[in-house]
Amino acid sequence: MTEDDTFELPYRKSKVRQEIEEALKRQGISIERRISILNLDTSEQHYFDSYQEALDFMKGKKGRWYMTTPGIRYDREKVEKPKP
Numbered sequence: 001m002t003e004d005d006t007f008e009l010p011y012r013k014s015k016v017r018q019e020i021e022e023a024l025k026r027q028g029i030s031i032e033r034r035i036s037i038l039n040l041d042t043s044e045q046h047y048f049d050s051y052q053e054a055l056d057f058m059k060g061k062k063g064r065w066y067m068t069t070p071g072i073r074y075d076r077e078k079v080e081k082p083k084p
Contacts, residue, residue, distance in 0.1 A: 034047040034048055034049055035047065035048045035049075035050070035051060035053075035054045035067065035068065035069065037054055037057065037058065037066070037068075038065065038067075039064065039065055040063075040065065040066055041064055054067055
């Protein structure tokens, strides 16, 4: 193997992590790897893969906007209803 060769181990989630992510998903919460921009007045949302893309989008925008880092995303429509 030379210095230029890269070796990556396959990424595998632990059983506990899978269980936690499934429980969060049932509550409408998921892991978001993109940058989110939210208009606080209209609830309009946009997602970007890079910080620079998000900044370019924001140029010339009016109103109250909030930019998040990658992290947790809550989606009310995906919340599972309790079974009777």
